[in-house]
Structure formats: C-alpha cells, structure tokens
Amino acid sequence: MDKLSKDYGLNNHLVRDCxxxxxxxxYDIVDDVHFLILRYYNHGSSSRLTTIQELTNKIxxxxxxKFLITIRKEEVQFLNIIRSKHVGNGNCTAPVQVVxxxxxxxxxxxxxxxxxxxxxxxxxxxxxxxxxxxxxxxxALYFIKRQASVSIKVLLLMLDPINHIKTSPEDEAELQDVRxxxxxxxxxxxxxxxxxxxxxxxxxxxSAQKTNDVMKILTIFSVFFMPLTFIVGIYGMNFxxxxxxxxxxxxxxxxxxMVVVTGIVYQWFKRKKWL
Numbered sequence: 001m002d003k004l005s006k007d008y009g010l011n012n013h014l015v016r017d018c019x020x021x022x023x024x025x026x027y028d029i030v031d032d033v034h035f036l037i038l039r040y041y042n043h044g045s046s047s048r049l050t051t052i053q054e055l056t057n058k059i060x061x062x063x064x065x066k067f068l069i070t071i072r073k074e075e076v077q078f079l080n081i082i083r084s085k086h087v088g089n090g091n092c093t094a095p096v097q098v099v100x101x102x103x104x105x106x107x108x109x110x111x112x113x114x115x116x117x118x119x120x121x122x123x124x125x126x127x128x129x130x131x132x133x134x135x136x137x138x139x140a141l142y143f144i145k146r147q148a149s150v151s152i153k154v155l156l157l158m159l160d161p162i163n164h165i166k167t168s169p170e171d172e173a174e175l176q177d178v179r180x181x182x183x184x185x186x187x188x189x190x191x192x193x194x195x196x197x198x199x200x201x202x203x204x205x206x207s208a209q210k211t212n213d214v215m216k217i218l219t220i221f222s223v224f225f226m227p228l229t230f231i232v233g234i235y236g237m238n239f240x241x242x243x244x245x246x247x248x249x250x251x252x253x254x255x256x257x258m259v260v261v262t263g264i265v266y267q268w269f270k271r272k273k274w275l
Contacts, residue, residue, distance in 0.1 A: 004069065009033065010062055018060035018071045022053045025154070027161035036061040036099065036161055039154050040076070041109040050146035056154055059106065061099060068095035070102070078105035096167045100175055103162055107181045110151050114188035117144050121195045128203055138203060141196050148192040155182040155189070220269065227261045 005015050011030040017023055017037065028035045039056040049055050059079075060071040070079065082101045086092045092101060121144060124137055159182050167175045235244070235254060244250040269275045 001071075008062065008067060008069065011035070014062070018062070021058055021073060023058055023060075024052070025158045025161050027164040033062055033064050034096075034099075034165075036063070036165070038103060038106045038158060038161070040078075040106040041113050041151070043109065043112070048143055050143060050150065052150050052154055055147060055150050059102070061102065063095040063099055065095065068098055078102075078109070081105070094168070096165070097171060099165065100167060100171065100178055103158075103165070104178050104181065107155070107158070107178070107185055110155060110185050110189070113147070113151060114185065114192065117148055117192045118188060118195075120144055121192055121199065125195070125199055128199055128206065131206060133203060133206065138200070141200055141203075145193060145196040145200075148189045148196065151189045152186055152193065155186045158182055216274075220274070223269075224262060224265055227265065228258050231258060231261070 001015055001019065004010060005012065009031060010033060014028060014030060014033075014035045017026070018035070023037055025039055026035075026037045037058060037060050039052070039058055042055060042057050057073065057076075059076060062069040062071075070076075072079075079102065082092075082098065082105060086101055087098060092098045120140070124141055124144075127133065127137060159179075162179055162182065165175060165178075231254060235242075244254070247253070266275070
C-alpha cells in the first residue's frame with residue numbers, strides 16, 4: 001500500500017481508512033482522486049451472525065480519470081464478472097463507469113438474502129399459526145430480525161456515498177438507476193423486519209393465551225372444590241355435640257350433597273359459557 005500510495009499519489013489518511021476491515025461506507029475526494037468504501041453481503045456468513053462486520057465485507061476503491069484501484073481482503077466474484085463482461089470487451093472505457101458497475105453488483109448481493117429471509121419468515125409463520133412453537137423458533141426469529149436490520153442499515157449508509165458519484169451525461173441514466181437501487185432492495189428487508197415483529201407479537205399473544213387457558217382450568221377446578229372443601233371443613237370440626245354425627249344416613253347424605261353442589265356449579269358454568 002505504501003508503494004501504491006506513492007505511485008498513484010494516494011492520501012495517507014484515505015489509505016489507512018481502506019485498510020480498516022470494519023470501516024463503514026464513505027466517499028471522499030482528495031487531489032482529484034476519488035475514494036469510495038462499499039460493503040457487500042457475505043453469502044458465506046452464518047445465520048447466527050448479527051453485526052455489520054460479520055454479515056458484510058468491505059471493498060475500497062480509489063479512482064480518477066486515469067486509474068482505478070480496488071482493495072479487499074478476499075477475492076470478490078462479481079469483480080471478475082465485471083472485468084470479463086464489461087471491461088474486457090470494451091463496454092466500460094472510463095474508471096467511473098466501472099465504479100458504477102461495482103456499486104450495482106455490491107447492492108445486488110443484498111437481494112438474495114432478502115428472499116431467503118422472507119422464505120424463513122413464511123416457514124416460521126406457518127409453525128406459529130399451527131401452534132408448533134418452541135424457544136428455538138423465537139431465537140431464530142431474533143437472528144432474522146437482526147440480519148434484516150443490519151442490511152437496512154448498510155443500504156442506508158451507502159446512499160450518501162453513492163449520491164456523490166458523478167459521471168458523464170450519457171451515463172447519468174445508469175447512475176440514477178444505481179442511486180435508486182438501495183431503496184428498492186431495502187423494501188423487502190423492511191418487509192421482513194415488519195413480518196418478524198408481527199410474528200414475535202403473535203407468538204407472545206399465543207403464549208399469553210396458553211397461560212390464560214391454564215389459569216382458567218385451574219380456576220375452574222378451584223371453584224368446584226371450594227364448596228366441597230367448605231362442607232368437609234365443617235364436618236371435620238371436633239365438637240362433641242354435632243347433630244349429624246349420630247344419623248344413620250349422615251355420611252351418604254353428605255356425599256350426595258357434595259354431588260348436588262358439584263352439579264349446580266357445573267350447570268352454572270355451562271350457563272355462563274365458561275365451559
């Protein structure tokens with residue numbers, strides 16, 4: 001990088017920025033040398049990664065009217081496509097034209113992840129609606145939400161650098177399409193984010209409903225046993241003179257009374273439509 005900075009007159013501060021792997025998108029121009037940092041989606045990343053540095057990779061670009069230099073930590077497949085498809089056959093004759101293609105391809109890397117996340121949301125939506133829920137699904141929804149949120153942040157961060165790019169009048173239409181691309185790709189990610197929020201709220205509602213159903217059953221059982229417990233409590237008192245103690249049919253009579261009380265409570269619950 002020292003040799004490149006001397007040969008092409010690159011600013012030392014910009015060179016240091018291009019060597020920082022965690023640097024966010026930016027645009028700068030010093031002595032007619034344009035400096036651009038982009039981030040593209042890392043398709044080899046794990047579904048458990050949730051930060052900008054984990055989900056995306058950085059590509060730094062120095063360019064002027066005479067040269068174009070890209071700095072990245074690994075081989076980028078879409079750069080090879082641009083080189084063979086547009087530069088090799090002479091479709092791109094100016095560095096800024098190549099930069100426009102690079103920006104477009106970098107933005108396109110966020111398209112497939114949005115579709116993949118949308119499919120995952122549809123899967124978990126079916127599971128939640130069918131009430132086949134567990135804690136792992138909530139954790140998976142969290143990671144989907146984080147990935148969609150990170151993609152939206154990166155796309156928003158790239159808006160300002162992209163808007164600073166200038167090109168020739170004949171290429172202005174293509175550059176305008178590139179400027180519109182972040183908002184276009186951001187839309188499905190935003191939809192995924194909203195769907196995940198709705199699903200998590202739905203999951204919480206179902207969990208609360210399940211808890212309410214359990215409490216309802218426990219309450220019903222307690223109501224049935226309250227009068228029975230009251231009767232048993234009365235006849236469990238150790239007084240010497242209790243009129244029913246010497247009755248021949250006292251014990252079965254109390255049992256019949258318990259059955260009658262239970263039946264009355266049951267009919268009352270049915271009439272109130274609580275059962």
